[in-house]
Amino acid sequence: xxxxxxxxxxxxxxxxxxxxEHENFLEEKWLFEAITETYxxxxxxxxxxxxxxxxxxxxxxxxxxxxxxxxxGLLQERYSRHLNKIIELSDKEAGRTYNTPFxxxxxxxxxxxxxxxDTFYSYQGNLxxxxxxxxxxxxxxxxxxxxxxxxxxxxxxxxxxxxAQIRTAVDLxxxxxxxxxxxxxxxxxxxxxxxxxxxxxxxxxxxILDTHxxxxxxxxxxxxxxxxxxxxxxxxxxxRDTESxxxxxxxxxxxxxxxxxxxxxxxxxxxLDFEYVKPYIHPDGIRIHTGIKHFRITGKSDHKEAYVxxxxxxxxxxHAGNFMFNRKLQVEFISSIMDRPPIIVAxxxxxxxxxxxxxxxxxxxxxxxxxHFDQNTxxxxxxxxxxxxxxxxxxxxxxxxxWGHKGYNEVWLCDKNDWIYKHLHVxxxxxxxxxxxxxxxxxxxxxxxxxAARELMLAxxxxxAFIMNxxxxxxxxxxxxxxxxxxxxxxxxxxxxxxxDEGWLYHLESKNNAFPDIDxxxxxxxxxx
Amino acid sequence: MPAFLPMVIGIAIILLLAYTLWPxxxxxxxxxxxxxxxxxxxxxxxxxxxxxxxxxxxxEPVPExxxxxxxxxxxxxxxxxYWLYAYWEITATSMEEITSRYxxxxxxxxxxxxxxxxxxxxxxxxxxANRYFDCALGGNADDWHINAAEANxxxxxxxxxxxxxxxxxxxxxxxxVTTPRDSLSDRLDEEWMWIEGLYTxxxxxISSPLIIEEISERMGEIPLGISSPGFYDxxxx
Numbered sequence: 001x002x003x004x005x006x007x008x009x010x011x012x013x014x015x016x017x018x019x020x021e022h023e024n025f026l027e028e029k030w031l032f033e034a035i036t037e038t039y040x041x042x043x044x045x046x047x048x049x050x051x052x053x054x055x056x057x058x059x060x061x062x063x064x065x066x067x068x069x070x071x072x073g074l075l076q077e078r079y080s081r082h083l084n085k086i087i088e089l090s091d092k093e094a095g096r097t098y099n100t101p102f103x104x105x106x107x108x109x110x111x112x113x114x115x116x117x118d119t120f121y122s123y124q125g126n127l128x129x130x131x132x133x134x135x136x137x138x139x140x141x142x143x144x145x146x147x148x149x150x151x152x153x154x155x156x157x158x159x160x161x162x163x164a165q166i167r168t169a170v171d172l173x174x175x176x177x178x179x180x181x182x183x184x185x186x187x188x189x190x191x192x193x194x195x196x197x198x199x200x201x202x203x204x205x206x207x208i209l210d211t212h213x214x215x216x217x218x219x220x221x222x223x224x225x226x227x228x229x230x231x232x233x234x235x236x237x238x239x240r241d242t243e244s245x246x247x248x249x250x251x252x253x254x255x256x257x258x259x260x261x262x263x264x265x266x267x268x269x270x271x272l273d274f275e276y277v278k279p280y281i282h283p284d285g286i287r288i289h290t291g292i293k294h295f296r297i298t299g300k301s302d303h304k305e306a307y308v309x310x311x312x313x314x315x316x317x318x319h320a321g322n323f324m325f326n327r328k329l330q331v332e333f334i335s336s337i338m339d340r341p342p343i344i345v346a347x348x349x350x351x352x353x354x355x356x357x358x359x360x361x362x363x364x365x366x367x368x369x370x371x372h373f374d375q376n377t378x379x380x381x382x383x384x385x386x387x388x389x390x391x392x393x394x395x396x397x398x399x400x401x402x403w404g405h406k407g408y409n410e411v412w413l414c415d416k417n418d419w420i421y422k423h424l425h426v427x428x429x430x431x432x433x434x435x436x437x438x439x440x441x442x443x444x445x446x447x448x449x450x451x452a453a454r455e456l457m458l459a460x461x462x463x464x465a466f467i468m469n470x471x472x473x474x475x476x477x478x479x480x481x482x483x484x485x486x487x488x489x490x491x492x493x494x495x496x497x498x499x500x501d502e503g504w505l506y507h508l509e510s511k512n513n514a515f516p517d518i519d520x521x522x523x524x525x526x527x528x529x
Numbered sequence: 530m531p532a533f534l535p536m537v538i539g540i541a542i543i544l545l546l547a548y549t550l551w552p553x554x555x556x557x558x559x560x561x562x563x564x565x566x567x568x569x570x571x572x573x574x575x576x577x578x579x580x581x582x583x584x585x586x587x588x589e590p591v592p593e594x595x596x597x598x599x600x601x602x603x604x605x606x607x608x609x610x611y612w613l614y615a616y617w618e619i620t621a622t623s624m625e626e627i628t629s630r631y632x633x634x635x636x637x638x639x640x641x642x643x644x645x646x647x648x649x650x651x652x653x654x655x656x657x658a659n660r661y662f663d664c665a666l667g668g669n670a671d672d673w674h675i676n677a678a679e680a681n682x683x684x685x686x687x688x689x690x691x692x693x694x695x696x697x698x699x700x701x702x703x704x705x706v707t708t709p710r711d712s713l714s715d716r717l718d719e720e721w722m723w724i725e726g727l728y729t730x731x732x733x734x735i736s737s738p739l740i741i742e743e744i745s746e747r748m749g750e751i752p753l754g755i756s757s758p759g760f761y762d763x764x765x766x
Contacts, residue, residue, distance in 0.1 A: 157604060157704055192607070192709075216710040220717055230722045395720040400607065400709035408609035408709055418672060421606065422616045426598045479591045486592035 004226075004331035004342040005381040006371070007238070008364075009208060011185050012039070012350035013063035013149055015463035015480075016514050018075055024283050027476060031069055032082045035127065036291055038354035038361070039070075040116045043130040045365035046139065047119075056368035057380035060131065060350065061143035061185035064169045065461070067128060067176050068514040076125040083120065086291055087113045089280045093268070093292060101306035102294040108309045109292050132177050141382035144173040144181035144204075147515065150460035151412045153192035153400060154421060160435075161428035162198050164522035165457060168515055170202045175517065182384040183207060187462050189240070189347075190402035190409070196231040206236040206383045208347055209398055212407055214239030216399035226334050226342035228386070229396045237398045238383050243330060244346040247323060248357075255319040256357035260311045263295040263304055264356060293358075316359045320366040324375060331378040343386055344378075404466075417468040420459075423485050427456050430492050435523035438495070448500045449520035451508050452491040458512055459484035484512070603688050603701035610680030610711040615643060616672035617688050617701055627700065635698075639690035641666040643673055644697065648705060649683045655699070663691065680711040 014034055019025035049056050062070075069075050090110040097106040123129040134140040146152060147168040155161050166184070173181045183206045184199055191213055199207065206228065214225050214237060221229050225239030248254055255261075269281050269290040281288050295304035296312070327344060334342040353360030371380060404411035413421070434449060441449060459481055467477035487508055494500045603617040627635060642665055646658035664675055677684055686703040 154606060157606075193707075215713060218714055218716065219719060220714050222719060234722065392721060392723050395722045396714075400707075406609060409607060410609050410612075413606060413608050413614055415674070418614055418616070418674075421604070421614075422598075422618070422672070423594050425604060426600065479588075482591050482594055483589075485594055489595070 002341065002376065002379045003335040004344065004378045005386060006244075006327050006331075006378050007059060007343055007345045007381050007383060007386065009059040009061070009143075009185075009345065009347035009383075010042070010350035010353065011061045011063075011145075011347060012066055013061070013145060013185075013187075014066050014069065014351070015461045016065040016069065016148065016458055016512070018069060018072060018511075018513070020074055020511055026282060026286070026288065027473075028075070028078065029082075029288060031075065032079050033289065033291060034351050034355060035070075035079055035120075036083065036086070036113070036116055037358070038351050039127055040119050041112075041354045041361035042350070042364070043119060043127065044115065045361045045368075046130075046134050049365060049368055050134070050137065050139065052369070054369050054372045056139055056372070057141075057382055057385070058139065058364075058368075059141045059143060059183070059382045061145050061183075062128070062131060062173075062177075063145040063149055063185075063187075064147045064172045065149060065514060067172055070127050071176060072513070080117075080120065080125060083113065083117050085280055087117060089277075089290060090114075090292060092276075097294070104309055105294045105307045106292075128176050135177060135179065141183070141384050142173070142177050142179070142181065143183040143185050144169045145185045146187050147172070148457040148461045149187040149463060150457065151187055151190050151402075151409070151462040151465065152195055153190050153402070153409055154413060155424075155428065155460070156192060156194060157425060158428040158432065159194075159198060160432045160523050160525065161456075161460075162195065163201070164431075164453065165460070166198060166202050166204070167522040168453075168457065168518055170204070171517060171519075172515055188402045188404055188412070188466075189213065190404075190412075190462075191237070191398055192400040193231075193397050196235040196237075196398075197233040200233045200235050204235065205387060206238060208238050208240065208345065208383070210401050210403040210407060211240050211242050213237065213398045213401035216401070217396035218399075219394070219396040221396060222394055223338055223340075223342065225345065226338060227340065227390070228343070228383070228393055229398065230393045231397060232395060236383070236387055236393065238343070238345045238386075240347055240403065241330075241344045244323070244327065244344055245348070247326065248346075248348060255323075255363065256352075256360070257297065258315050258319070259297045259299055260308070260315045261297055262293055262307050262312065262358040263297045264293065264358070266293050266295040266304055268292045268294065312359050313362065316363040317366050320363050320370055321374075323363075323367055324370050328375055328377040340390065343381065345383075411469050412462055412465040414469055416471075417465040420465060420468075420481055423481075424456075424460060427459065427485055427488050427492075431456050431488075431520070431523045432525070434492065434495055435520050436525060439521060439524050439526065444500055444502060444505075445495060446520070447509065448491055448495050448505055450518050451505060451512070452488055452495065453518055453520040453523065454512055454514055455484045455488040455491065455508070457518075458514065459488065487512070601701060603686065603703040605684065605686050605703035605706050607706045607708055608674070610708045611676060611678050613645075613675040613677050613684060613686070613706065613708070614672070615675060615686050615688075615703060617703075618671065619688070619700055623700070627698075631698065635690060639692045639698075641668070641670070642689060642691045642697075643675065644687040644689055644699075645675055645677060646685045646687070647679070647682055648685045649707075653685050653705065655702075658685075677708060680708050683707045 014031055017027040017030055019028055090106065090113050093106040094110045097103040120127070131140060131142060135142050146165040148165065150165045152162050152165070170181060180203055182204065184204045186195070186207050189208055189210045191207070191209055211225055214221055214229060217229055225241055228236040228238045230236055246253065248256070267289045269277055270287050277290065278285070280290050294307055296307040298304045330344060331342060353364060401407055402409060431452060434452065438445060438449060464477040464481045467473050597618050599620055600618055601620050601623050603615060606614045608614050642663045644661055644663050646653065646661045648658055651657055651659065664673060666673060675686070683705055685705045687699045688701040689697050689699045691697050
């Protein structure tokens with residue numbers, strides 16, 4: 001019989017980057033790249049596994065902003081056009097590289113992109129349908145996330161703002177996936193005591209923490225991170241296992257650094273002759289990633305050699321075997337000192353699979369197969385299923401923590417981004433004020449109130465503070481924060497003074513249209529689940 | 530000559546027709562390649578050009594946010610186990626009130642400070658803090674990063690004025706926050722619960738869990754920052 005469990009979690013999230021005002025918006029490319037390189041390859045992997053009858057179990061969190069974008073008509077249409085462009089480019093590449101060492105790689109992209117188009121069309125352009133399909137087949141457990149990935153511990157001085165983030169997320173999730181979410185990926189794994197009762201109010205049963213969030217709980221957890229704990233509210237917290245993460249993440253020992261794997265930084269969008277790539281980069285002539293990268297990592301130096309897909313596949317298989325072997329050892333050891341089967345929780349950012357680590361989805365696919373066919377020490381499980389089997393757990397209050405650098409709130413609260421909070425907090429208070437005062441509003445007022453809620457939430461995305469901290473694309477993050485806050489403040493005064501500018505409201509509704517069914521009343525005190 | 534007339538008129542008509550119809554024909558020719566249809570995938574057509582009109586070609590200017598909101602407030606936030614962050618705003622009305630209460634010289638005779646109270650385990654009434662320390666502020670500061678240097682303690686902060694004789698007046702008081710733990714808890718007593726509290730909680734008594742000893746030995750090497758955002762820090766930049 002199985003001695004323990006492995007729980008693989010992928011957190012899929014992108015901030016809301018929809019810009020109808022410009023035909024070519026660099027930030028929309030984040031979404032397109034993630035679709036081509038991560039979401040579709042993962043879906044293809046799931047499809048193949050299902051065809052082969054492999055009963056894999058995976059957990060994935062789809063953030064509400066991502067759900068909103070994947071189901072948006074304009075973005076679907078733009079993605080379809082983007083896909084046609086890169087297919088065209090991959091066709092040219094297949095010709096250009098003929099009789100060169102890069103030809104295999106070129107053919108691989110040509111095939112991959114065309115398959116992407118088939119996949120995209122087979123779900124009518126709505127990839128959420130694909131994830132839902134595997135959920136309904138009991139292969140995937142889909143978690144939700146806060147509506148715009150708001151960093152909840154830094155919103156604690158207004159709990160209604162947290163409630164609204166959660167309620168909006170849960171509602172959208174249920175509508176898009178057909179099921180009430182059981183689990184929530186707390187944005188950045190950021191937790192502070194007091195959040196869990198709010199999750200409970202919306203029927204959420206578990207969340208994921210970084211290792212120390214569990215280990216440093218109010219009472220020492222008997223099983224460390226190898227069993228969840230219950231918060232006093234009854235919501236379960238699972239802790240990240242460091243060993244399994246390290247194997248994948250670590251820049252030195254991690255798998256993605258293997259010399260046979262694809263080199264991320266050598267894209268033909270930067271490498272090739274300007275005139276040749278011009279139609280496929282930004283119309284203003286800004287060179288960007290096209291997604292076609294013909295080199296392998298090769299070594300530590302700048303010298304790079306051609307990517308050989310078959311060699312990379314072999315490595316992915318070796319690494320999947322290695323990962324499984326290490327989990328077996330880990331489970332065997334831990335189960336020998338525990339009186340119940342340990343659960344190893346291995347969460348990753350989904351976008352690193354495929355986008356950063358090109359072979360990641362393949363690795364995952366082979367791993368799922370190997371776990372099924374080649375061993376019987378542990379089985380795959382989802383957090384929801386674990387709780388059904390093991391409903392009796394230790395009670396403790398987890399430690400405030402995040403999975404960011406240094407483990408707490410510093411990344412999102414430092415001298416580069418601290419200025420946002422005095423605006424965000426006042427906006428939250430004002431939103432609550434409006435929701436209370438105008439709870440029974442109707443017509444145009446409701447539209448304005450709902451849009452105000454959208455603008456506030458979009459300003460709250462943890463992504464902006466994160467980007468300000470890292471220092472790349474800062475201008476965009478500052479612009480987004482200020483613009484949404486400014487929109488909110490204007491709406492606040494217009495609503496309060498009963499002079500709503502309908503034309504401008506319409507403009508905002510069409511532009512920042514996340515969460516079509518948002519209900520501003522989530523912000524009111526009287527709205528408790 | 531008359532025999533040529535119909536021909537001349539005929540040519541003229543053809544030329545005229547060609548002239549008037551040319552743009553139409555041309556535009557049809559030109560638009561032909563664009564008519565090439567993809568598989569119909571979408572219920573609506575979203576030509577990029579037809580979507581919401583862009584107000585300007587150049588990006589809209591980044592709006593400036595208000596410097597103040599006309600609210601008296603002092604908000605305290607937690608950065609990590611050792612650092613806090615506070616920001617504040619004091620309204621002109623409150624400033625006037627203070628001036629009229631303490632005299633116009635108050636601003637010159639005193640210095641702005643943040644008084645940081647350790648209020649762990651007490652109901653703070655302003656005078657019963659476990660201990661406190663002051664942070665001297667720069668003249669126009671409206672926020673401050675505070676080194677409280679203690680994990681798992683509760684803090685409250687006053688923005689106030691400190692006089693040369695050591696007296697202190699409070700202008701604003703903050704909310705209370707608790708810094709996170711930075712180590713394993715000393716509390717080894719265990720409480721267990723059935724899922725969602727369906728069954729009453731009960732005590733299991735103190736135990737000595739093996740797994741904790743195993744983990745304690747490795748405490749030094751728990752990498753807190755190796756996950757996602759940390760990954761970006763080390764790889765992308």
